[in-house]
Amino acid sequence: MKYSNFFIPTFRENPSDAKIKSHVLMIKSGMIKQETSGIYSWLPLGFKVLKKIIKIIEDMHESNGINQILMPTIQGADIWKISERYDTYGKEMLRIIDRNNKELLYGPTNEEMITAIGKHFIKSHKNLPRYFFHIQSKFRDEIRPRFGVMRAREFLMKDAYSFDKDEKSGELTYENFFKLYLSIFDKLGLKIIPVRAPSGEIGGNLSHEFHLLLETGESKIFIDENFLKNNFSDFKISEIKSINSFTDELYESLNINQSFTQLKSTELGHIFLFGTKYSKSFDFKIDYENDKIFPYMGSYGIGISRIPAAIIESSNDDNGIIWPKEVSPFDIVLINLISNNESTVSFCEDLYSQLKAKNYDVLLDDRAERPGIKFSDADLIGIPIQIIVGKNFVDSKKIGVKTRKNLNEDTVYSDNIIEFIKQMDI
Secondary structure, rough: OEEHEEEEEEOOOOOOOOOOHHHHHHOOOOEEEEEEEEEEEEOOOHHHHHHHHHHHHHHHHOOOOOEOOOOOEEEEEHHHHHHHOOOOOOOOOOOEEOOOOOEEEEEOOHHHHHHHHHHHOOOOOOOOOOOEEHHHHHHHHHHOOOOHHEEEEEEEEEEEEEEEEHHHHHHHHHHHHHHHHHHHHHHHHOOOEEEEOOOOOOOOOEEEEEEEEEEOOOEEEOOHHHHHHHHHHHHHHHHHHOOOOOEEHHHHOOOOOOOOOOEEEEEEEEEEEOOOOHHOOOOEEEEEOOOEEEEEEEEEEHHHHHHHHHHHHHHHEEEEOOOOOOOOOEEEEEEEOOOOOOHHHHHHHHHHHHHHHHOOOOEEEEEHHHHHHHHHHHHOOOOOOOEEEEEHHHHEEEEEEEEOOOOOOEEEEHHHHHHHHOOOOO
């Protein structure tokens, strides 16, 4: 993509209403635009990051036999009345009356709808286990949305759902999703800590959240520091149930005598095993041998639109964002410092084509801007590798290769640039 064709409205000044670094940098780098309180448009740069994250999540779910579907954002109130959550969910639920006086709602979650789908299609234990996921916008009318997309009212979420024949099978599914989440966050370059959590409005008696430690995090977790030495992905369900890490709400409710370390964090994922809560509410039974049973169910959520902000919050410097390669909007930014010079233009166009042919995702900065602006924007948007073509190229065919993470810069002869890039970890 050429910068002249790609819409990146960067800003020099910090936005006055942004309180944390990720919110500041997402506005300054032109990733998002606030439309009203807690509701944001994702602009091309931000949306490109979102798509990278979504692709990782989709691929890892599908490789584990979890079927992707898409449920509607608008739900009928009738299914929520069946589960008896319509009147108890609270003011976070946006309720709607249509022109036919039918009660609808903008879905904050999808347990009811997936149960209705399961009841319609799944008739026998022979059809189990079954796993589904979808990626969809949700709406929860937060009383005080803040911190940009970290605490928005409308947000993008991946939620998955499982159907099993009994508790033992359900717990095995839960263990597999626990490990899948650790793998997903590891692939995204995030060091996540799983913590035991209350089930809250969703229900059930087994629930874990996945937290990223951040000084600006709104959550508090309590952990036994020895717990951090464990390889969580090796845990079996019995160990998962008894891990020594807790959300503050659960920690306080359990009256634990042992001393734990309190840390600030941000929640990025939450999984639940709620058993037969919804299948019983919907009278959803399946054939099992000579009997009828209620399927054992669970749900598994990831706050997708919160992830870019969490990454930025944990990976930035005074100049801007430092994207990990896995989710960076581009692999390389190719900066032509002399955009009116025929030789630099020709070289950059040729190198751009060569890199694209080798499957590098390249942003070619072909703008007629001052070098200082180009350098500032490149650092701000945080692409891992900067290739700099300027006076050194004109004089001696040398170009600069700068690593955004540590700001180290190498000088490379233009004939060797492709081989040099191949050897870099991108």
